[in-house]
Amino acid sequence: xxxxxxxxxxxxxxxxxxxxxxxxxxxxxxxxxxxxxxxxxxxxxxxxxxxxxxxxxxxxxxxxxxxxxxxxxxxxxxxxxxxxxxxxxxxxxxxxxxxxxxxxxxxxxxxxxxxxxxxxxxxxxxxxxxxxxxxxxxxxxxxxxxxxxxxxxxxxxxxxxxxxxxxxxxxxxxxxxxxxxxxxxxxxxxxxxxxxxxxxxxxxxxxxxxxxxxxxxxxxxxxxxxxxxxxxxxxxxxxxxxxxxxxxxxxxxxxxxxxxxxxxxxxxxxxxxxxxxxxxxxxxxxxxxxxxxxxxxxxxxxxxxxxxxxxxx
Amino acid sequence: xxxxxxxxxxxxxxxxxxxxxxxxxxxxxxxxxxxxxxxxxxxxxxxxxxxxxxxxxxxxxxxxxxxxxxxxxxxxxxxxxxxxxxxxxxxxxxxxxxxxxxxxxxxxxxxxxxxxxxxxxxxxxxxxxxxxxxxxxxxxxxxxxxxxxxxxxxxxxxxxxxxxxxxxxxxxxxxxxxxxxxxxxxxxxxxxxxxxxxxxxxxxxxxxxxxxxxxxxxxxxxxxxxxxxxxxxxxxxxxxxxxxxxxxxxxxxxxxxxxxxxxxxxxxxxxxxxxxxxxxxxxxxxxxxxxxxxxxxxxxxxxxxxxxxxxxxxxxxxxxxxxxxxxxxxxxxxxxxxxxxxxxxxxxxxxxxxxxxxx
Numbered sequence: 001x002x003x004x005x006x007x008x009x010x011x012x013x014x015x016x017x018x019x020x021x022x023x024x025x026x027x028x029x030x031x032x033x034x035x036x037x038x039x040x041x042x043x044x045x046x047x048x049x050x051x052x053x054x055x056x057x058x059x060x061x062x063x064x065x066x067x068x069x070x071x072x073x074x075x076x077x078x079x080x081x082x083x084x085x086x087x088x089x090x091x092x093x094x095x096x097x098x099x100x101x102x103x104x105x106x107x108x109x110x111x112x113x114x115x116x117x118x119x120x121x122x123x124x125x126x127x128x129x130x131x132x133x134x135x136x137x138x139x140x141x142x143x144x145x146x147x148x149x150x151x152x153x154x155x156x157x158x159x160x161x162x163x164x165x166x167x168x169x170x171x172x173x174x175x176x177x178x179x180x181x182x183x184x185x186x187x188x189x190x191x192x193x194x195x196x197x198x199x200x201x202x203x204x205x206x207x208x209x210x211x212x213x214x215x216x217x218x219x220x221x222x223x224x225x226x227x228x229x230x231x232x233x234x235x236x237x238x239x240x241x242x243x244x245x246x247x248x249x250x251x252x253x254x255x256x257x258x259x260x261x262x263x264x265x266x267x268x269x270x271x272x273x274x275x276x277x278x279x280x281x282x283x284x285x286x287x288x289x290x291x292x293x294x295x296x297x298x299x300x301x302x303x304x305x306x307x308x309x310x311x312x313x
Numbered sequence: 314x315x316x317x318x319x320x321x322x323x324x325x326x327x328x329x330x331x332x333x334x335x336x337x338x339x340x341x342x343x344x345x346x347x348x349x350x351x352x353x354x355x356x357x358x359x360x361x362x363x364x365x366x367x368x369x370x371x372x373x374x375x376x377x378x379x380x381x382x383x384x385x386x387x388x389x390x391x392x393x394x395x396x397x398x399x400x401x402x403x404x405x406x407x408x409x410x411x412x413x414x415x416x417x418x419x420x421x422x423x424x425x426x427x428x429x430x431x432x433x434x435x436x437x438x439x440x441x442x443x444x445x446x447x448x449x450x451x452x453x454x455x456x457x458x459x460x461x462x463x464x465x466x467x468x469x470x471x472x473x474x475x476x477x478x479x480x481x482x483x484x485x486x487x488x489x490x491x492x493x494x495x496x497x498x499x500x501x502x503x504x505x506x507x508x509x510x511x512x513x514x515x516x517x518x519x520x521x522x523x524x525x526x527x528x529x530x531x532x533x534x535x536x537x538x539x540x541x542x543x544x545x546x547x548x549x550x551x552x553x554x555x556x557x558x559x560x561x562x563x564x565x566x567x568x569x570x571x572x573x574x575x576x577x578x579x580x581x582x583x584x585x586x587x588x589x590x591x592x593x594x595x596x597x598x599x600x601x602x603x604x605x606x607x608x609x610x611x612x613x614x615x616x617x618x619x620x621x622x623x624x625x626x627x628x629x630x631x632x633x634x635x636x637x638x639x640x641x642x643x644x645x646x647x648x649x650x651x652x653x654x655x656x657x658x659x660x661x662x663x664x665x666x667x668x669x670x671x672x
Contacts, residue, residue: 026337027567172426176519205648206367207338213368241611251598252615258595259614261646 005045005147009305012280013037015227016311017196019141019149019188022230023159023214024200028207029232029284033200034152036284036299042084043300045147049140052089052152053133085150088140092129095136103177128178130165134185141194153197160214163189163222189224196227201273203231203266212276228280229273231306235263236285274307281307314630316666317638321558322351324587324638324667328556329451330549331460334578335560336570340591342366343649344560344642345462346374346396347658353392354663357457360395360450364443364464370650371398383450387652395456401442408445412538421531444546451549550583557585561632562592563625572632579635587667588637590629592644594622630670638667 006014014020020037024030031052038050100109140149153159166182166189173179189195197218201211211229218226245253274281285302287294294302325331325348333345342363349361360383363376371377374396375384381400385393406423413419422428443461450459549555557578561571575585600615608616626641633639642661648654 027562027564027570028338029566032566202338206369206650209369210367238613239610241609243609243611245611248609248611249598249600249615252600252611255597255615255618256611258597258618258646265646 005047006041007044008310009308010037010041010044010148011311012305012308013040013198013228013230013282014148014311015192015196015225015279015309017192017194017225017227018146019137019151019195020227021151021153021159021163021195021197021224022200023153023197024230025207025210028200028202030200031152032294032299033198033230033232033284034150035296036303037198038085038148038150039296039300040303041148041150046084047145047147048085049146049149050085050087050152051137051140051149052087053154090133090136092133095132096129099132099135128169130162131169131178131182131185134162134166134188135181138185138188141188160217160221163218163224167222186223189222192225196225198228198230199226200230200232202233203269205269208269208272211273215277226277226279228282228309229277231270231273231281231283234266234270234283234285235259236302270306277307278309279307280305280309314626314668314670317669319638319667320351320663320665321348321587321589321638321640321667322355322663325458325556325558326352326355326357329458329554330447331458331556331558332550333460333462333558333560334574336562336567336574337464339560339562339567340649341560342370342462343654344589344591344658345460346370346394346655347662348558349396349458349460350389350394350655350659351662352458352460353387353389353394354659356391358393358395358455359458359460360397360456361460361462362397362399362443362446362450363462364399366398366462367650369648373651373655383453383455397446397450399443399446404442404446408442408539418531425527425531444550445542448542448546448549556587557583558587558589559585559632560589560591561629563590563594563628564592565628568628568632575632575634585635585637588629588632588639589642590625590632590639591642593625593629593641594618595643596622633670636669638669640665640667 014037022030022034022037024033034050034052038048041048097109100106137149137151140146154162166185169178169182170186173182199211199214199218201207215226215229218224241248241256245256248256270281270283282303282305284299284304287298287302331348333341333348335341342365345363346361349359352359361374363371363374366374366376368377375386376396376398381398381403383395383397386396387394409422410419413422443463447459447461450456559571559575559578561567578585595618597615597618600612600619603612603616629639629641640662642658645654645657649658
C-alpha cells in the first residue's frame with residue numbers, strides 16, 4: 001500500500017490503513033471529524049477520498065461549505081472540491097444497480113427494481129445492501145487511486161450491524177456470488193493494512209461509556225482494527241485570571257465556576273478513554289463560529305493529538 | 314418571548330400517547346422519562362417506552378434485567394411511573410405467535426434461517442415492533458398515558474411511517490405471489506416471476522432465494538393480522554389522542570437535524586405540539602459591556618456564556634415555525650442519566666410554563 005503521501009499524524013490516526021471508517025453515535029461530530037481527517041490528509045496527498053453513505057447519514061446538511069457537496073447527491077461519481085480531496089456519496093440503490101450491471105444483469109436491472117422483487121429479496125436478506133456498499137469500498141481501494149479513503153459511517157448501532165453483515169451473510173449464503181463477495185469483504189475488514197476505524201465521541205459520561213462499549217463490541221465481534229479514538233467538543237483553553245476570583249461580580253464568579261466544573265468533568269472523561277485505550281487518541285476543541293460551522297482552517301487548528309501511537313512500518 | 318400559560322405536562326395531560334422525536338445525543342431518553350414522570354406527578358399512570366437506553370439510564374428505570382416487561386419504577390403522589398424497553402426480537406416472536414394460524418406455522422417461521430437475521434438486523438424491524446408494542450401498551454388498562462422514546466431523527470421518521478410502509482410491503486404484488494399460489498389464470502405471471510427469481514438466484518445464489526421464498530410462504534395468513542394492526546396504529550398516530558414533541562439541543566448540528574425533522578413532519582401532515590430544547594446555557598445575568606480589548610479571562614468567560622445563552626434561545630425559537638410552545642431546559646452539569654436527573658427535568662416539565670417564540 002502506498003501511504004507515502006500521508007503525514008505522521010494522519011498515519012497515527014489511521015494506523016496506516018488505506019480505508020478509514022469513521023464511526024460514533026449521532027450528534028458527536030462524526031461527519032465533522034471525517035471532514036477534518038480528509039482535510040488533514042489532503043494537505044500532503046492529492047489522492048484522498050471522502051465517502052459518505054448517503055442513505056444513512058442524517059437529514060441535516062453536513063457542511064457549511066456547499067461546494068463540498070456534489071450537485072447530484074445520489075450519483076456514485078466522484079466530485080472534486082476546494083478542500084483538495086474528493087467526495088463520493090454512496091447510495092445503496094445505485095451500488096446495487098452497478099453490481100447487477102457488473103454481473104451481466106444490466107438489461108433486467110430496471111425490471112428487477114420496478115417490480116419490487118429486489119425489495120422483497122433485500123428485505124429478507126437485509127445485509128445485502130450493507131455488503132454491496134462494503135464491496136464498493138473494496139473496489140475503490142483496489143483501484144490504487146487513493147492514499148486514503150475516509151468513510152463517514154452511520155451512527156454506532158447501525159455501524160456494528162454494518163460491520164458484522166459479511167459474517168452474518170456467510171452463514172446464510174453457503175455458495176454463490178454473494179458468498180464470494182462476503183468473503184472478500186471480510187478479508188478486507190480483517191486486513192489492518194487495508195481497513196481500520198476511528199471511534200468519535202464527546203467528553204461526557206454516557207457517550208464515553210457507550211464508546212468504550214462500542215470499542216469492546218468491535219474488538220470482540222469483528223477483526224477490524226480500532227486505530228484511534230477522537231474526542232470532540234473539548235472546551236478551549238482561555239487562560240488564568242490575574243486577580244483572585246472574589247474580586248469579580250458574583251455572576252461572573254458563577255459563570256467561571258460553571259466553566260471550570262465543565263472543563264474538569266471533560267478532562268475526567270478524556271482520561272477514562274486514554275486509560276482504557278492503548279492506541280492514538282485525538283481531541284478537537286469547540287470552535288467558536290457564531291451561527292455557522294467551522295471552516296477547514298478552524299477545524300485543523302482545533303485539533304490536537306493527545307496520545308500518539310505511530311503506525312507500524 | 315411570552316409565557317404560554319401552560320406547562321409541558323399540562324399540554325399533554327389529555328393525550329394517551331406522547332411521541333418524543335429528535336436527533337441523537339440530546340438527552341431524548343432522559344427527557345422522555347422526565348415527561349412520563351411529570352405526567353405521573355399529575356396523578357396519571359404513565360409508562361415510558363425506551364428504545365435503546367444507555368445502561369445507566371436503564372438501571373435507573375429498573376430495566377437492566379426486565380427489558381420487554383413493563384415495570385413500576387416508582388409511585389409519584391397518586392400517580393405511577395412505569396417503564397419498559399423495546400425488545401424487537403421478543404415482540405416479533407410474540408406477534409408471530411399471536412397471528413399465526415397454527416403451531417406448525419409458528420415453528421416454521423421461528424425455525425427459518427432468515428428469521429433470526431430478519432428480526433435483529435432488518436432496518437425498520439425496530440420501528441415495526443415499536444408500533445406493535447405501542448398499541449399493546451395503549452390497550453393495556455394499567456396505563457393512562459404512554460410516552461415513547463424513538464431512535465434518532467431519521468429512524469424516527471421511519472417509526473411514524475412504519476405502519477404505511479409495512480402495509481405497502483404486504484401489498485407488494487411479488488410478496489403476494491410469494492405467499493399465495495396464484496390461481497390458474499394468473500399462471501403466465503407466475504412464470505415471469507419465476508424467471509425473475511431465477512435471475513436473482515444467479516446473483517445472490519439459489520439457496521438464499523429459496524430460503525427467502527420459504528420464509529415468505531411461511532407467513533401466509535399472518536399478513537392480514539399484521540396489516541390490520543398497521544392500519545390501527547396509523548389511525549392512532551394521526552389522531553387527537555397522540556401528541557408529538559421534538560426534543561433537541563441548541564447546537565448547530567442537532568438544531569438543523571431537528572428543523573429538517575420538523576419540516577418533514579409538516580410535509581407528512583403531522584402536527585408537532587411542542588418543542589423541548591435541552592442544554593441551554595444557564596443564565597448568569599447580564600455582564601457589563603467591555604471597551605477594553607484585553608479582558609480578564611473571568612470576564613471573557615462571563616461574556617461568552619451570556620452571549621451563548623442569547624444565541625441558544627434565538628436558535629431554539631427559530632425552530633417553532635408553527636408557533637409551538639417551547640420548553641427551555643438549562644444545561645445540567647454532570648450526569649443526568651439517573652433518577653436524580655429525571656426528577657430534576659420532570660420538575661421543569663411539570664412546573665415551568667412554556668414560552669411562545671416571536672410573540
